[in-house]
Amino acid sequence: MPTVCLFTRDLRVHDQPVLHAAAEQGDGDVVPLFVVDDEVEGFRVPNRARFLADSLADLDAGLRNAGARLVVRWGDVVEEVRTVAGEVDATAVHVAGDVSAYAGRRREALEKGLGEDGRELVVHDAVVTVVAPGTVTPTSGDHFKIFTPYHRKWAGVETRAPLDPPRGLRLPKGVKAGALPAATDLADGDTAHGLLPGGEKAARARVDDWLDRIDEYGQGQDLPARDGTSRLSPYLHFGCLSPTELARRAGTDSEAAAQFVRQLAWRDFHHQTLAAVPRASTQDYRDRGDRWRRDDEEFAAWAEARTGVPIVDAGMRQLHHEGWMHNRLRLITGSFLTKSLYLDWRLGARHFLGHLVDGDVANNQMNWQWVAGTGTDTRPNRVLNPITQAKRYDPDGDFVRHWVPELAELEGTRIHEPWKHGGNLDYPAPIVDLEQAGSAFRSARGA
Known part of the structure; x- marks a missing residue:
């Protein structure tokens, strides 16, 4: 039958x-x-x-x-x-x-x-995941609330051997296949110019290329100016790529490979969190008593990449152009919105889902909650200073220079604080004083 x-x-x-x-x-x-x-x-x-x-x-x-x-x-x-x-x-x-x-x-x-x-x-x-939600649990409770102990158990789970493509399938007689949809059949509007091609063929070609250079991951994963990450998240989101096969092929023989596989564990961790607490897609996983500000102009400045903080604007421009954003920039732009501007994480999560080709409810929402301090972060009141982050992870300003070319004349780390160096730059002043904003956030949190 x-x-x-x-x-x-x-x-x-x-x-x-x-x-x-x-x-x-x-x-x-x-x-x-x-x-x-x-x-x-x-x-x-x-x-x-x-x-x-x-x-x-x-x-x-x-x-x-x-x-x-x-x-x-x-x-x-x-x-x-x-x-x-x-x-x-x-x-x-x-x-x-x-x-x-x-x-x-x-x-x-x-x-x-x-x-x-x-x-x-x-x-x-x-x-959809390497390890199914609920497979590993703490001794008390239905899910892990902290990543490290989850990862320890996750790494010990024996996964199945990957399956070859099937052969000898038969479509029952009389079934009409129907037309494959075009993109315009599915949604109206323009797509990002730098969007990656979809599909399993493209996914597997990218995996082959990535595994040839995975040893770069240890040094390059946090440097957005380098092509040091796999960019496989869209293929994982749509299931064009098996996370189980990817984890097995990457292995843990080298430190860089182990770090990469750890990111697959983070993906599974967010899935098990949302499976246990479905309300976390729209409500605080951990209530911090926040009374988020409402400022439509500041949110628009963030969303439109005109905050006056170059590393933040560079990340947002990458999002709009590629439908993807480097993970370090997701942390920086998210922290800026929620902790420097003290605007609701749900606004940012919604904006990201409007652009990210890897827009995944579990990973998007739980990562936003992590950076907002309402999720599983064990240091919920930490504030990522975008200037400090920029100087550490884009020390020569190459990432900012690529996405914010109006600042290209500024050399080195000077590009991250253009308001300090004068000149006739066609670039706005920061919409917020970062030091005062950090203090205001900690005060609002009672930290």
Whole structure:
């Protein structure tokens, strides 16, 4: 009897447990299905829409090589899945587990609807993450609230061997595949000029390149002017790349590789946190009693990269141009918004989700909470001074010079404090006194 493999955030054929299990149960007869779901329309911003369209086209190519093709439907995910399953008289629908509130609602609705039809929903864990949420827990409590002890247990989990792409798949007769969506079908608006191409083929090529130079990670991961990070986060977000396969291929034989794999553990840590505390996507994980300021002009200056603080503006310009931002800049720009301007982290999280191609609820929201001091940071009142950060991680000013060319005439670290060096620069003065802002934040926190 046929089965249905419902693709969500696992758009690949390599190391694809959901597809393998569905094909095995159906003895090769499987409907690889993706539903363009009405409920997530607002989440499909232009950058992610373009990347998704690329990824679906590439997934279809991979499935054709395996003997099938991608079936696309539009509308309510539960209704469409039930309809397709009914058309082929499927015994079961297989899907990857996920942690967002939307994923939880989808799972419950699918279980209910398919159950009414006499069909089974089979949920597969450790597809979106290396280690599934809930696999490792503290001796007391349902999840780890601090990363270090979580990582210690995470590193000891034995993961499965990666799976080869399936072969011999068959699409049941009479199933109409439907047209693959173009980016403009998914969202209106312009995409970032420097957006990476989506899809598993591009992901695997980038992994091969990255693993050839992973030893640079130890020295280059915090230096935004260098191409010292993998830039694999968009592919992990859409599941074009298996995090389990990536962790195994990277290994921990070198210190740099171990540091890189540690970042995959951070990703899993945020997923297990949100799985345990779903409200953290919109509410403080730890309430600090904040009374966030409201200043629309200052928020607009931050969002539009005209704060007068070069490293902050450089990071925001990178975001707008590439749909991606270096992790060190995510920390700096986030700290500036929440602790120098004392504006609500949710404003920043929403703005990032409007641009980031790797916009992921678990990682975006929990990282924003970490930097705002309302999340899992063990030093919630620390303030990252952007000038100190800039001089440490962009000592020659190369990153700022690239993204803020109007300051190019300033040499070295002088570029990070242009207001101190005069000249006829076409660049605004800082919108806030950083020292006073840091003191005001600590006072507001009662620190």
